[in-house]
Amino acid sequence: MASGLKTRFRAWRVIFKKLKISSSFVHQAVFAVVLSTLPLIALTLWFSSSLQQSSSQMRDFYKLSQQVERDFKAVSQALKALQDAEQNNQILQDSQLTQTLENKWFEVENMAVALKKYARSEGFVADLQQLQQTMQLHTKSDDTFARIWRDYYQLTDTLKADLAQTQQQLDAHIAQQQWLFFIGLSVLVPLLAAVSIRLLVKIRSKLSAIEKATDQLGVGEWDKPIALSGSAELAKLGARLNWLRLSLKSQHEEQDTFLRHVSHELKTPLASMVEGTSLLNEQVLGALNAQQTRVLSIMDKSAMQLKALIEDLLLFSGTAKLTQLEQNKSCGELKTELQQYFADLPMAQHKQLSWQLDDLEQLSVPFLPCKLALTQVISNALRFAKHHVEVCFSKAADGYQFVVTDDGQGFNEEAASRALEPFYKGSDHQHNNEAHMHSGLGLSIAHECCKAMSGALIIRAQQGGHVTIKFGLGAA
Numbered sequence: 356m357a358s359g360l361k362t363r364f365r366a367w368r369v370i371f372k373k374l375k376i377s378s379s380f381v382h383q384a385v386f387a388v389v390l391s392t393l394p395l396i397a398l399t400l401w402f403s404s405s406l407q408q409s410s411s412q413m414r415d416f417y418k419l420s421q422q423v424e425r426d427f428k429a430v431s432q433a434l435k436a437l438q439d440a441e442q443n444n445q446i447l448q449d450s451q452l453t454q455t456l457e458n459k460w461f462e463v464e465n466m467a468v469a470l471k472k473y474a475r476s477e478g479f480v481a482d483l484q485q486l487q488q489t490m491q492l493h494t495k496s497d498d499t500f501a502r503i504w505r506d507y508y509q510l511t512d513t514l515k516a517d518l519a520q521t522q523q524q525l526d527a528h529i530a531q532q533q534w535l536f537f538i539g540l541s542v543l544v545p546l547l548a549a550v551s552i553r554l555l556v557k558i559r560s561k562l563s564a565i566e567k568a569t570d571q572l573g574v575g576e577w578d579k580p581i582a583l584s585g586s587a588e589l590a591k592l593g594a595r596l597n598w599l600r601l602s603l604k605s606q607h608e609e610q611d612t613f614l615r616h617v618s619h620e621l622k623t624p625l626a627s628m629v630e631g632t633s634l635l636n637e638q639v640l641g642a643l644n645a646q647q648t649r650v651l652s653i654m655d656k657s658a659m660q661l662k663a664l665i666e667d668l669l670l671f672s673g674t675a676k677l678t679q680l681e682q683n684k685s686c687g688e689l690k691t692e693l694q695q696y697f698a699d700l701p702m703a704q705h706k707q708l709s710w711q712l713d714d715l716e717q718l719s720v721p722f723l724p725c726k727l728a729l730t731q732v733i734s735n736a737l738r739f740a741k742h743h744v745e746v747c748f749s750k751a752a753d754g755y756q757f758v759v760t761d762d763g764q765g766f767n768e769e770a771a772s773r774a775l776e777p778f779y780k781g782s783d784h785q786h787n788n789e790a791h792m793h794s795g796l797g798l799s800i801a802h803e804c805c806k807a808m809s810g811a812l813i814i815r816a817q818q819g820g821h822v823t824i825k826f827g828l829g830a831a
Contacts, residue, residue: 384554391550395543402536409529420518423473427511433463438500464490475517482510561589568596577604618665628658682723686748687716689725702737711747721808728804731797732759732822739763757824771816775802
């Protein structure tokens, strides 16, 4: 038996040791919950068992009290009947009645002896013996009955006192059990609450670490390693996220290389096309007729569109590196530079571009991301506006925002949800011409700039263009 106990003790010791040193968060959480709830469960089971036992004792006590009342009532009725019979026999002096009374006294004495089973104190035993001695007197006069009734009432008073004391003891025992139970609850419930709060804080810290790691991947910080610690599951997830970081970094580098090569290869023949159309426009090689001039105009326009597309590709490949450039300028300087830029564009000649900065002209903002994003968004607004484009800069609940609005047709539901996709093309079926079609990389570039500032580009589907550039306080 001793060897069996030692084996069980060693097994529990090994289990406890494994749970204690386990790096798994699940094991740690299970161990903490079990450690805090087992005492509470044990306390509840103990109180339930004790309460059931006390209730059983109380029921037995009530049954005993009822039995005592019946037995004493029977003795009292028998004594009263004997008293009446003795008084009658003193007048009649009947020998047969005398013999019957003797037998009845014997039965009453036996009933009194049976009351000894209710003895709970020495005082009750002494009072019972006194009652028995009084009953055994040979003369059954009125004086004798007076002494019997006196001893009987003394015996009942003593028994009532004993029963009251027993009930007080039972009540005190139940009260003590309740007090111990509430004391245990006052200790174990805060312990369980503390363990739960500790687990919630630990889970929150792990979720914060995961959120930070995913934010790092989202903003393109692929050069910084991801290291998650604290549990085996978190370390494993950190390793997977680190693998994803390396994979994204490799893909992004390949994408940048591809875009640079493609843009460079496109620029060489494009330069020849531009130079050739320029020579033809100057009629260096001879005069052109109307049809040739029209074809040359189409070629020149296509060359300009291709040039703009190549420049967009170069800008798009460079937006991910904007987070490495920490050049900040005031909103006033940004506004001045953009006004000079758009003043020279043909599409802005007959349209009004207004600015509302809300007394924030001196606020420092990330210059290059804001300039590039605003350039693309304002260019898009000027293209589709009828007469007016407005740029408002204001403080938002979670940072700052540029809101660009125009009086054009605006975005429909599909265009608003897909306009940030590269090379998305959405047509206006009402006008059905090239001037009312969304295509290219402008809004995609602006979106990448917003992500570089830990912000967002929001497009609303409504009458009139409405684009919001939001970035956080930390970016300014």
